[in-house]
Amino acid sequence: MLAARKKPASSTPQPTIKITALKKIFKVGEERVRALDGVDIEIYPNEFVAIMGASGSGKSTLMNILGCLDQPTSGQYILNGYPTHRKGMGKLAQIRNQEIGFIFQSFELLSRSSALKNVMLPLLYSSTSKRPRKKAKAALSLVGLSDRMSHRPNQLSGGQRQRVAIARALVNDPSILLADEPTGNLDSKTTVEIINLFKDLHQTGQTIVVVTHEEDVAGHAERIIRLRDGRVISDHLTAEDPIHLDWVERMAAGRGSLAEVTQAELEINAQADANRPEPTKARGFFGRKQPKPAPPATSETVDQLDNWDQWEVEQ
Numbered sequence: 001m002l003a004a005r006k007k008p009a010s011s012t013p014q015p016t017i018k019i020t021a022l023k024k025i026f027k028v029g030e031e032r033v034r035a036l037d038g039v040d041i042e043i044y045p046n047e048f049v050a051i052m053g054a055s056g057s058g059k060s061t062l063m064n065i066l067g068c069l070d071q072p073t074s075g076q077y078i079l080n081g082y083p084t085h086r087k088g089m090g091k092l093a094q095i096r097n098q099e100i101g102f103i104f105q106s107f108e109l110l111s112r113s114s115a116l117k118n119v120m121l122p123l124l125y126s127s128t129s130k131r132p133r134k135k136a137k138a139a140l141s142l143v144g145l146s147d148r149m150s151h152r153p154n155q156l157s158g159g160q161r162q163r164v165a166i167a168r169a170l171v172n173d174p175s176i177l178l179a180d181e182p183t184g185n186l187d188s189k190t191t192v193e194i195i196n197l198f199k200d201l202h203q204t205g206q207t208i209v210v211v212t213h214e215e216d217v218a219g220h221a222e223r224i225i226r227l228r229d230g231r232v233i234s235d236h237l238t239a240e241d242p243i244h245l246d247w248v249e250r251m252a253a254g255r256g257s258l259a260e261v262t263q264a265e266l267e268i269n270a271q272a273d274a275n276r277p278e279p280t281k282a283r284g285f286f287g288r289k290q291p292k293p294a295p296p297a298t299s300e301t302v303d304q305l306d307n308w309d310q311w312e313v314e315q
């Protein structure tokens with residue numbers, strides 16, 4: 001059983017995430033791609049939210065902004081009461097390190113480093129972090145990998161690699177865990193194990209947002225937000241989500257398939273199309289230089305990790 005996190009003291013908590021009129025427009029040659037086209041979402045402490053939508057609907061773009069890996073073209077993003085949308089990439093990296101645990105579909109582990117050192121990596125960037133090795137060991141044990149700490153990623157199964165990535169995301173005790181298709185590269189049995197781990201973390205008070213294409217994965221979340229063409233087309237508790245309920249009914253009757261489009265989905269999509277405003281010409285944002293994502297870990301970073309034993313002794 002995982003240790004319980006402190007619940008917020010206030011009876012009316014502020015949202016962990018509040019985004020308003022969020023837009024992200026990519027310029028590719030002469031073309032402008034409206035990846036996010038006016039998104040409003042609030043997510044409260046200890047919510048477990050699934051984000052769904054067809055390929056290209058803007059899920060990863062949204063997650064990258066929520067994870068402070070990228071900035072919006074316009075709109076607001078308030079994280080724990082702190083406005084992030086006008087911050088530079090340096091400040092965003094600091095916020096990301098302190099507040100956010102990010103999990104990717106492709107794990108993004110350092111291949112030359114052990115599970116333990118991969119999990120210690122975020123602490124390397126956190127000047128206030130004491131006892132990094134102890135913290136990393138605790139995070140690995142939380143995800144059930146106490147016996148694999150010295151294994152490198154290629155010595156681990158896909159599910160174990162994702163557990164290392166989850167431990168790395170948790171090691172700084174983030175206020176929110178963001179996962180972009182965390183089970184996309186896993187088989188169905190391993191998917192269930194990873195989702196059960198998310199559910200355990202949620203039970204201990206962790207706020208979680210997970211992107212998925214799979215209704216059965218989304219079914220474990222409490223709330224489902226659906227995107228289409230960069231806009232939110234529905235936002236319901238899972239138990240009240242018409243598309244999800246339709247899918248559950250079909251599966252129960254043995255009539256469904258994972259890929260099938262339900263009648264409820266067709267209706268919601270048609271309504272979203274009907275409500276869609278004519279595109280207006282956005283001004284003022286395209287000349288702005290887009291921030292570059294944080295650079296990947298360099299060999300220098302890996303060397304720093306390799307020297308960590310000495311660094312830790314010197315603390």
Ligand SMILES: Nc1ncnc2c1ncn2[C@@H]1O[C@H](COP(=O)(O)OP(=O)(O)OP(=O)(O)O)[C@@H](O)[C@H]1O
Pocket residue numbers: 026027028033034035053054055056057058059060061062
């Ligand atoms: N860096 C970029 N430059 C230009 N266009 C981009 C960029 N990133 C994303 N896009 C475009 O923005 C739109 C949304 O992309 P995004 O990756 O957010 O979709 P997604 O919902 O995550 O899709 P998938 O389910 O396939 O992962 C797409 O049309 C995509 O081509």
Ligand SMILES: [Mg+2]
Pocket residue numbers: 059060061
């Ligand atoms: Mg994506």
